Amino acid sequence: xxxxxxxxxxxxxxxxxxxxxxxxxxxxxxxxxxxxxxxxxxxxxxxxxxxxxxxxxxxxxxxxxxxxxxxxxxxxxxxxxxxxxxxxxxxxxxxxxxxxxxxxxxxxxxxxxxxxxxxxxxxxxxxxxxxxxxxxxxxxxxxxxxxxxxxxxxxxxxxxxxxxxxxxxxxxxxxxxxxxxxxxxxxxxxxxxxxxxxxxxxxxxxxxxxxxxxxxxxxxxxxxxxxxxxxxxxxxxxxxxxxxxxxxxxxxxxxxxxxxxxxxxxxxxxxxxxxxxxxxxxxxxxxxxxxxxxxxxxxxxxxxxxxxxxxxxxxxxxxxxxxxxxxxxxxxxxxxxxxxxxxxxxxxxxxxxxxxxxxxxxxxxxxxxxxxxxxxxxxxxxxxxxxxxxxxxxxxxxxxxxxxxxxxxxxxxxxxxxxxxxxxxxxxxxxxxxxxxxxxxxxxxxxxxxxxxxxxxxxxxxxxxxxxxxxxxxxxxxxxxxxxxxxxxxxxxxxxxxxxxxxxxxxxxxxxxxxxxxxxxxxxxxxxxxxxxxxxxxxxxxxxxxxxxxxxxxx
Amino acid sequence: xxxxxxxxxxxxxxxxxxxxxxxxxxxxxxxxxxxxxxxxxxxxxxxxxxxxxxxxxxxxxxxxxxxxxxxxxxxxxxxxxxxxxxxxxxxxxxxxxxxxxxxxxxxxxxxxxxxxxxxxxxxxxxxxxxxxxxxxxxxxxxxxxxxxxxxxxxxxxxxxxxx
Numbered sequence: 113x114x115x116x117x118x119x120x121x122x123x124x125x126x127x128x129x130x131x132x133x134x135x136x137x138x139x140x141x142x143x144x145x146x147x148x149x150x151x152x153x154x155x156x157x158x159x160x161x162x163x164x165x166x167x168x169x170x171x172x173x174x175x176x177x178x179x180x181x182x183x184x185x186x187x188x189x190x191x192x193x194x195x196x197x198x199x200x201x202x203x204x205x206x207x208x209x210x211x212x213x214x215x216x217x218x219x220x221x222x223x224x225x226x227x228x229x230x231x232x233x234x235x236x237x238x239x240x241x242x243x244x245x246x247x248x249x250x251x252x253x254x255x256x257x258x259x260x261x262x263x264x265x266x267x268x269x270x271x272x273x274x275x276x277x278x279x280x281x282x283x284x285x286x287x288x289x290x291x292x293x294x295x296x297x298x299x300x301x302x303x304x305x306x307x308x309x310x311x312x313x314x315x316x317x318x319x320x321x322x323x324x325x326x327x328x329x330x331x332x333x334x335x336x337x338x339x340x341x342x343x344x345x346x347x348x349x350x351x352x353x354x355x356x357x358x359x360x361x362x363x364x365x366x367x368x369x370x371x372x373x374x375x376x377x378x379x380x381x382x383x384x385x386x387x388x389x390x391x392x393x394x395x396x397x398x399x400x401x402x403x404x405x406x407x408x409x410x411x412x413x414x415x416x417x418x419x420x421x422x423x424x425x426x427x428x429x430x431x432x433x434x435x436x437x438x439x440x441x442x443x444x445x446x447x448x449x450x451x452x453x454x455x456x457x458x459x460x461x462x463x464x465x466x467x468x469x470x471x472x473x474x475x476x477x478x479x480x481x482x483x484x485x486x487x488x489x490x491x492x493x494x495x496x497x498x499x500x501x502x503x504x505x506x507x508x509x510x511x512x513x514x515x516x517x518x519x520x521x522x523x524x525x526x527x528x529x530x531x532x533x534x535x536x537x538x539x540x541x542x543x544x545x546x547x548x549x550x551x552x553x554x555x556x557x558x559x560x561x562x563x564x565x566x567x568x569x570x571x572x573x574x575x576x577x578x579x580x581x582x583x584x585x586x587x588x589x590x591x592x593x594x595x596x597x598x599x600x601x602x603x604x605x606x607x608x609x610x611x612x613x614x615x616x617x618x619x620x621x622x623x624x625x626x627x628x629x630x631x632x633x634x635x636x637x638x639x640x641x642x643x644x645x646x647x648x649x650x651x652x653x654x655x656x657x658x659x660x661x662x663x664x665x666x667x
Numbered sequence: 668x669x670x671x672x673x674x675x676x677x678x679x680x681x682x683x684x685x686x687x688x689x690x691x692x693x694x695x696x697x698x699x700x701x702x703x704x705x706x707x708x709x710x711x712x713x714x715x716x717x718x719x720x721x722x723x724x725x726x727x728x729x730x731x732x733x734x735x736x737x738x739x740x741x742x743x744x745x746x747x748x749x750x751x752x753x754x755x756x757x758x759x760x761x762x763x764x765x766x767x768x769x770x771x772x773x774x775x776x777x778x779x780x781x782x783x784x785x786x787x788x789x790x791x792x793x794x795x796x797x798x799x800x801x802x803x804x805x806x807x808x809x810x811x812x813x814x815x816x817x818x819x820x821x822x823x824x825x826x827x828x829x830x
Contacts, residue, residue: 119818126816133811134785143785150755151785233755263820269792270764273757350761389768391821 113174113485114259114404116224124221127228127267131155132214139211154234154272156202156227157213161537166205166213167230168220172240172258172282173201173488177475180486182223184471190216195471197456197464199528199579200279201239201488202230206535228266233274233361235265235346239281241289242489245407246497248415248445252301252309254284256401257338264339264391271346275353276361278346279318291490293317293326293610294582296363297345302332309335315345315375316367319576323612324364327372329379337383340390344383348375408483408498411448426505432519433508435557439519441504450501452482454494454511455518455526459555463529463547464492473514481507491528493521522565524633525551528579532572532589533596539572541589541596546570546625553626563633566646569604582606584646585632586613587625596622602632602658603650611647614655617663628662635661669804671787672775672797674813676806680799682725682746687711692722706748709736716740727779730758734765741772749795751780760793767794767824788812792823 116124131151138148149159156167168183175183183203187195190212191205198204208216220226230237238261245253261280265271271278281295292298298314311333317326333341349363352370367375427434442451454474456464466474474494478486481503482496489495494516499507511517520526527550530536532543547570554560569583573590580586586601598620601613620628635658639649650658670677685691685707693705706725707715709732715721725746726737737744747766749759759778766772777797778790784805787798791813798809 123816123818123820126818130812130815147754147783147785233757266820267789268821269789269819269823270760271757272789273755273760275757347761351758355756386765386769 113176113255114171114401120224121221123266124224124226127155127226128214128217128221131217135210135214150232152213153232154229155213155217156230157208157210158231159537160206160535161533162535163207164210164213165535166208166216166227167198168203168205168225168227169230169237170202170225170488171262172238172244172255173242173490174255175486175488176223177478177484177486179223179225180471180475180478182219182225184468184475186216186219187468187471193468194465195468196462196531197466197488197492197494199490199492199530199577200230200237201242201490202237203488204531206531229272231277232272233276233278234272235268235274235278235280238262238265239279239290239295239490241283241285242487242495243289243442243451243497244284244487245405246444246449246451247285248443249286250284250445251286251303252284253402253405253407254282254290254299254301255405256398257284257299257301257335258282259401259404260339260393260398261342264342264393268391270343271350274346274350275355276358276363278349278363280342288606288608288610291579291582291606291610294319294323294579294606295326297342298326299338304332311335311338313341313345316364316372317610318362318364319579319581320362321359321574321576322362322365323576323581324368325610325612327367329372329376336393336395337387339393340387341379341383343390344379344386347386348378348382352378408444408446408449410446411500413447414445415447424501424504430505433505435561436508436512436517436519437504439523439561440517440521441499444498446498448501450499450504452496452499452504452507452511453489453521454496454516455520456493456516457520457526457551458515458518459525459551461515462544463527466494470514470516473510474516477507477510491522491526493526519557520560522567523560524554524563524566524568525560526567527551528567528569528583530571530578532570536572536577538575539589540574540591541572541598542622543570543572543578543587543589546587546589546598546622549623549626550629553630563637564645566636567606568629579606580604581612582610583613584650585629590619592619598622598625600628600632600662602655603647605647609647611651614650616655617659620662631661632658669800669802670777670797671800671804671806671809672777674810676804676809682706684727685711685723691715704745706746712740728759728762730756730762732762734762734770737766738770741766741770741774744772744774746775746777746797747772748777748779748799751778751782751786754781754783754786759795760789763790763793763795764824784808784812788816792819792821794824 137143158165196204281290282299283290284301294317300312313330314326315329487495533539570587571578571580582604588599600616604613605611779799
């Protein structure tokens, strides 16, 4: 992974000192809250319902074991013994005291971490495929490019006061695990006919109140122009994006108001005018970044297709191990290794939460089984990407005793859940209770496996942090006269067949949500052809059979 | 109005702003020296230019203005004022950067409006070299803010205070 230089450390040290001084001025009354808010947001510090919340950046979801141990230490020393993995692959702490946040940032800086631009109307943490550098369907490792974007976007002199937040996702694989179609800018690494690397560039995707699928602005951008082209898009947005209405300020609104063709013309013109003098990078800079992501030493054979790892012997003798292996591990491009997901959706555990003790355990396991490296996913789980196939059984045994081996990856109980009314001051409704209600109803693992992969995504308000628009089943909390209700959508999808869910009908009462989900699943099972996914059934039959089942029974 | 320029706070600001509906050249006003240089809005400046015989040597940009319209006139300008109606409105950063880097404007670029000490580092890095404040700022704080970072990830315009 990327190794910080003295240059990075010098920069980060200045940033910590800057925030220490800003916090001191705030506490002494020299800065008012309105102004301090913008400064603290750009260091990841929100004021939530009960307390401050600090969102620590995990650039493109990649952590070293040393860094994860430091996060565990922060959870213990400055918080309440846990952290929360977010849908931008970051980690949030829910209870820091303002006075001590500069110390937390100093502790993070010691292990080359920070909270820069994890909130505020600026370029946020770039996200990517959590399986980068480990899968067979990869055209090129996206992480050197993500690091390049991280550096370019960090305290950019021109783009730190945008109309609204700005999110970039990159994928280097053929199948999209980074949801690039629902980002302000989505980048897909592609090769042209001559084998040259470039990017397919999508713009204007996003969830929130007005969800949009990103539109194609350029089918092939030669790679050396990446930063100048991003600058051109950002510049058009910075000058022309709406600033009069918070809810119409994202780039997707501008792209749709102008139409993609007009928007493209503006960007191309801007790019032609400024690309020779704009932010650029040197080929040697990229070569040096690439050298820092060397890939795991090969243990078996490298395949161009997802290979078959030789199944461990224990699979046949231990059904629990077998179940976990099938559900939570994936083929590595090296037949001697396997990708292992650590589920942060264990029974009774708030979705995406991880205790300090578990963080320390995962850090140790990463050292012993996966080259000291951990990834976080936008689905709020963790990944050990390079586990030797022969060591899977012993890893499983250890994960199991740490409650990190719930075999539910991409199954119904692997829900994406925003923090909701329990923490967030924007939320209209609770989400954690809904998660529990659904989890308890569907705790039969055999049923979940029989059901197959299915995603439930829960947001506590229209801002859609729980990505409800792109769940097979989306659940949106709404407030009606002080009572929490839940609006269901079905047929959404992240990935390659990105689609926004369709609204099912009137909102469901809080206590009825699990019942409604059960009816949706009954309809799905009754309608599906062998092997047909929930999404495909909705595509084939529309919402009618689902609607009928949910509302007929509820009436 | 206190103005930070070349790294020093000065209190004299010898410019007068020409309102869009005011007569030009300015006369009559008793407290305005006829030699005082004048700032006009972009629209007024362009109109006066096309009328000929314009001696206005400063332009006051609003965030909506397209700086490309100034491209052919920059050699006539000593100062361009960039207005920040709210400090969270970031359009002025792009205007500054384009004026400096695309059009090579070498005169004074002055931030005006809602200018806050913690913003001037970004402004300076975008090419702004003078900062107008509503109230007297703490000069030591301004210098500290401008000199705190020794390194940056992007190429930046040189700062008005040495690091």
